């Protein structure tokens with residue numbers, strides 16, 4: 001390797017490619033639109049369309065897109081049989097990784113990596129993934145599955161399939177906003193994983209499966225499943241301050257805080273916090289919101305760390321009576337739009353992603369025959 005090599009552990013600060021899909025510079029924007037405005041004026045379907053088709057839809061384009069996605073709200077019977085056969089304790093995120101892999105076998109476009117085919121596959125996954133999550137959830141609890149409804153919105157249908165009853169408008173909108181905020185985030189670990197996988201000219205489903213594996217980790221999407229652990233460990237507003245001070249003194253990592261790129265706060269967390277507060281108030285249970293507030297204050301004053309999106313998202317989903325292992329799969333329901341947009345962009349201007357490594361192993365040495373090795 002040349003002596004002018006650039007090395008940054010964890011690729012921190014490295015510009016590893018170009019994208020027209022989003023930027024975090026000057027505030028998070030999806031294809032130029034500030035996420036703050038999208039969260040106020042648009043729904044997740046519009047944002048998914050924006051990511052896949054480069055601009056926001058007009059009413060006709062949106063209606064047709066929603067129809068296509070709603071028509072894809074089904075999963076093949078053999079996948080349902082496989083889901084039933086998985087051990088009941090299988091983590092929903094693991095089951096979802098398997099499900100997307102199986103869906104590839106049944107997709108008519110799997111082997112076609114043209115731009116148009118990749119958009120079709122992405123649209124189908126937007127419809128299929130919520131169904132796969134909800135069916136697996138109900139199979140694992142030996143509950144009858146609730147069939148998807150094409151007349152409900154993406155978010156309302158998901159909550160309906162999980163709970164077996166239609167959600168309120170406020171719940172639907174809160175989930176919708178969380179999906180808008182989760183949809184896309186430049187070269188984060190899972191998106192980069194998807195791009196690396198597809199830069200070999202592998203197919204879109206393989207890229208999404210790889211991305212799900214990367215998202216699962218607690219330093220990435222898995223953090224939203226750890227938020228309730230933190231709050232429960234803190235115990236409540238009376239014990240929170242002491243607990244968090246001790247946790248920081250023990251050098252514990254507080255999931256839902258900090259970010260590789262945002263060092264002065266994550267605007268997405270500020271937007272979602274309002275919805276989380278309202279959702280908690282609607283349940284009459286504000287204990288965890290009060291606890292979270294105390295933790296936020298101490299983590300900021302002691303470590304100068306601010307919450308990321310997972311911190312309010314984990315609490316929001318809890319207030320919506322969703323079980324913790326569903327939280328990262330919900331992230332997938334949304335991020336599949338961003339991942340797909342990146343895979344499509346990568347393949348439209350592909351160059352194999354193959355960096356170099358700095359070697360730290362032994363110096364050159366001779367291979368001894370087996371019988372001479374001790």
Ligand SMILES: CC(C)(COP(=O)(O)OP(=O)(O)OC[C@H]1O[C@@H](n2cnc3c(N)ncnc32)[C@H](O)[C@@H]1OP(=O)(O)O)[C@@H](O)C(=O)NCCC(=O)NCCS
Nearest residue numbers: 218219220223252253254255256257258259260305308310
């Ligand atoms: C997201 C994350 C991996 C980014 O970390 P990073 O850029 O690699 O930063 P580092 O891990 O190098 O941390 C820098 C310092 O801040 C501390 N820190 C960072 N995040 C922290 C957290 N959540 N809790 C406690 N300390 C934290 C580190 O311990 C380190 O302190 P030190 O310099 O005294 O050793 C990290 O903030 C984290 O682990 N957060 C919790 C997981 C999470 O919420 N992930 C979702 C991200 S959207």
